[in-house]
Amino acid sequence: MNFDLNDMQSMLADSIEKYISNEYDFESRQKYAASKQGYSTKVWQTFAELGWTVVPFSEEDGGFDGGAIDLMVVMERFGRGLLVEPYLANIVLAGGILKRLASTQQKERWLYPVIAGEKQAALAHVEPQSRYDLANIRCTAEQRDDGWLLNGAKSYVLNARNANVLVVAARTSAGTSSEQGISLFVIDPASTGIAITDYATVDGHQAGDISLLNVSAPKDALLGEPGNGFAALDATIDDAILAVCAEAVGIMQVLTDKTVEYSKSRVQFGVPIGSFQALQHRMVDMLTGVEQARSLLMWATMVNANGSEDAKRAVSSIKYMVGTTGRKIGEEAVQIHGGMGVTWELDVAHYFKRLITIGQIFGNSDWHLDKLADCGPARSR
Amino acid sequence: MDISFTDQELAFRDEVRTFFAEEIPSALRAKLERGIEIGKQDQVDYQKLLFRQGYFAPNWPKEYGGPGWTTIQKYIYASEMAAAEAPQIIPFGVNMVGPVIYSFGSEEQKKRFLPDILESNVWWCQGYSEPGSGSDLASLKTRADLEGDHYLINGTKTWTTLGQYADWIFVLARTNTEVARRQEGISFILIDMSTAGISVKPIITLDGAHEVNEVHFENVRVPLENLVGDEGKGWTYGKVLLQHERTNLTGVAHSKVRLARLRKQAGEAIRGAEPLRSDRNFMRRLGAIDVELKALEITDLRTLAAVASGKAPGPESSILKIKGTEVAQMIDALEMEAAGYYALPYVPAQYQVNFDDAARIGYKNETLTSLRYFNNRKASIYGGSNEIQKNIVAKHVLGL
Known part of the structure; x- marks a missing residue:
């Protein structure tokens, strides 16, 4: 029975606290939030250099092999510092899907550059009608000979503005609210047919609504087994x-x-x-x-x-x-x-x-x- | 971070669990299940049973007859006792006056009083509060005037729980009124309840129960040897006692049992009614209380883990009494919801030993629901009301 952090967790906590108190005051935060990207590239690079972006990933993925407790340590400190950097969008959301479903080749192309801080990622799972129901997905992905055709609309996609890795939840079969038939794809948001309307959110972060109109994705855009993404x-x-x-x-x-x-x-x-x-x-x-x-x-x-x-x-x-x-x-x-x-x-x-x-x-x-x-x-x- | 118990702790838990499952006499168990208040003899017999098992004085040091348990073991023991719905012990002797006597009393007093406390041969009650003193205990007026080889006690104590059964009372009384601070000049005195000049008057609480009393002292002669420690230091000793009172003050284990029972009951079609489970509002309220209770359980464990590792508990410990009573009272209210009309019949007679259960009104002990609700309003008032607790936290934790 103990509620103490272990040595690694304490070191992680100390390093984040020190960084925030020395480098990340409220004025800087406001400046980053108001910038074009909505965060600081320099700060994000520092996150990657200090190893904070690898925390929830396995050693195999070049990570820290951290669990939920390590992530809690990081996020609580980010809360105290009121950081606007897109850790949630990159590392927890898009990174969370990719680490679970992506093949080695997919990880090399999409995930590792995100962990290294070289690419920005976003997860598009919320839809205009879905509210909080994760299985309520109308966006469709039709299988074609050469890959997939995606159509639909996504809401409140965190970090949509900056993303060059876009993870999308779409329905490959079954009705609108079934947990069956949901598949996840990773695509380049610059693909033809994708329109992003990005906006600032009330908390100083940024997100976007995305429309997908006949977006062609290659076969290897599919993450994991079709229909089993839920x-x-x-x-x-x-x-x-x-x-x-x-x-x-x-x-x-x-x-x-x-x-x-x-x-x-x-x-x-x-x-x-x-x-x-x-x-x-x-x-x-x-x-x-x-x-x-x-x-x-x-x-x-x-x-x-x-x-x-x-x-x-x-x-x-x-x-x-x-x-x-x-x-x-x-x-x-x-x-x-x-x-x-x-x-x-x-x-x-x-x-x-x-x-x-x-x-x-x-x-x-x-x-x-x-x-x-x-x-x-x-x-x- | 790790919330699991060690193998030794789990083994200890099993031992305690088995004891409470198997050793409580069936006659006592039957009374508890029927909602019948257990009397003095039942209580004493039960406490003697705990004593024989070595379970009666978990907080006492080994040299005075305690079991030498760790902080975690004490927690497990108290949790298992509550989870088994075993009777609570009467704390005034073993948890209150006992520790004061072994900490501050003379060798003579230790020999005279401690064995009878351990064996439940003597029933103690508490003489702290006075009419009008409320949560402002230091305003107490009961006097102990020195007259030769004895004190002459005059005054009134109140809210004396189960004083009607008591053989002895421990009292805070003024031995000196010429003091700079009100907390000075107060002494800790032990008094035999059979002494001439003591009278006990029942106070009936809003649920109709006789649980508390007023105790009057009129020229009661108490030998000087019954003073504990130094004259005028009673306030300090009393504070030590309150620290012992803090043991298991959240009542988490008891609240968990009650919520689990409500959840089970929500699945039953009582009197042919639609089970409460289909009432979304009821189930949401239950869920919300469960969240607070789980948080409180962990807050309690955080405090415990700090103490167990020799650290001072953090600010989380200060909220235990407030939150514990709030959660218990939320459950009281939810039980009222569950009982509906059947919370309302006031039929104390059917909780007497000889009452024919077939003639009872209500399902099982349903008509006790409102009595419990009304009775337990006391929880946020006694031991320093929750408002006083907040004053203390504001001052000592927040530095306001």
């Missing part, structure tokens, strides 16, 4: 949920710390506002929320790392808690910062927006609570 998609999104929840816990910690600090220095009516009991109790609730979320994150990450039967339930549990408790903490942080809390100038507002965004993606709290309502009996001991 399991890899589902597992990748579970990884992504754990990753963004770790990021959220980092953000919740920062918001709580900043709010408590602010309440000690902000004077109203001749006293620091932190002396008001009405605010003290609310900040204690924030602390309680952070600690509860951190506990649940640790549990969810551990049971997923060791493949326990509680894994699915754990993913929905932490996502539900981050969606509800995270929202509460974000709103309280803004409220207690008063007028300053609603300004663009203050970092708190941007942490808040990222936290709300995390609550909104990969299934919101209602979606996951509904899954929990369907879960079988809890293992009581």
Whole structure:
């Protein structure tokens, strides 16, 4: 029974923390977010050089052989630093599909350059009508003699703007909502028939909507077996949920710390506002929320790392808690910062927006609570 | 990071689990299952059973008769006891006054009191709170005036749990009123409940139960030898005692049993009704409480792991009482939802030993649901209300 990081994990945590505190202040972050790419190429190169992009990949793939716990360590620190670099899109989402399904040749062409920081990748799985249902895919891929023909529309494709590796979920058979018949493809987003409408998102990140009109893809664009892609998609999104929840816990910690600090220095009516009991109790609730979320994150990450039967339930549990408790903490942080809390100038507002965004993606709290309502009996001991 | 127990810990868990599964007398088990309150004799017999097994005083050092368990073993033991729905022990002797006596008492006091606490020969109760003192314990007014070779005790203690059964009471009383801080001048005194001048008056709680009492002291003569430690240091000793009270204060194991029971019950067609499982709102509420409870369980384990490895627990430990009582009260409310109309009949008589179960109203102990709900409102009030807990966290953890 222990909740400590091992030596490797501690070193990883230290190196990220040191980098953020020395090189990645809030002003830089805002500058990168507002840039054409929406992140800093230089920073991304540094990630690759320092070995952070290899964390969730096997040694065979040139990786760190890290598990869910290592990814949690990375993402929590990224949350604290409010980083905008497309780690989720490249490493967890597109990288998650590629590491699970790609052949050696496919990995060499598509995955390894991404891990090395030479190429940018994106995963297109959300559709305009799908909401949070991963199996709700209308985009089609028809088999032709020389390969595949893709048609359909994709929404909220993170890092679409920069991608030169595009992983697409499409239906090769069966109806619209079946888990059967879903296949994954990796294609060049510069292919004829692909139109990307990219946009900034409220949290300072960037995404895009993609239309695919008679897009021809070669035979070897298919990842894995045709029609059997759902399991890899589902597992990748579970990884992504754990990753963004770790990021959220980092953000919740920062918001709580900043709010408590602010309440000690902000004077109203001749006293620091932190002396008001009405605010003290609310900040204690924030602390309680952070600690509860951190506990649940640790549990969810551990049971997923060791493949326990509680894994699915754990993913929905932490996502539900981050969606509800995270929202509460974000709103309280803004409220207690008063007028300053609603300004663009203050970092708190941007942490808040990222936290709300995390609550909104990969299934919101209602979606996951509904899954929990369907879960079988809890293992009581 | 690793949340698993070691093989030795698992073996210990199995041993404790087997004990609770096999050794609780069937007559006692039957009462518990029928929702019948167990009386003084049942409680004492049960505690003696634990003593014979070496399970009664997990927190005591070996030299005073404790089992020498690790922090993790104590946790496993408390969890298994709750999971087996075995009766809780009455903490006032073994978990409260006992540790104060072996930490601060004289050799004479240790010899005189500790064996009877271990063997449950003497029933202790707690004399801390007073009418009007609420969560502000240091405002206590009970006086212990020195008169020759004894103290003269005058005052009133309240919320004295099961004081109607008690042989002895430990009391915080003022031995000096000329002090700079209210916390000074308070002494820790042991009093025989049969002493002349003591009267016990029941307080009936909103569920109709007689669980707590008011205890009046009128010119009660207590020998000086019953003072524990130094005069005027009672507040400090009392705080040590409260640390022992912190053991298993989240009630996670008990809450887990209750949620599991609700989940099982949700699949049953009680009285021919549609099973609650098809009520999405109910199942979502159940799921949401499960999330909080799982988080709390891990928060509890994080605290435990810190203590077990010799570190001071972090800020997570401060939220255990608040969150533990909140979750328990959420379950109380959800049980009310499940029982519906059948939470409402007020029929305490049917939980008497000789009542014919065939004549009962409600499914099993269903009509106890509301009584439990009402009774357990106390949980967020006693031991320093949750608001006081938040004040403490604000001051000592957040530095506000």
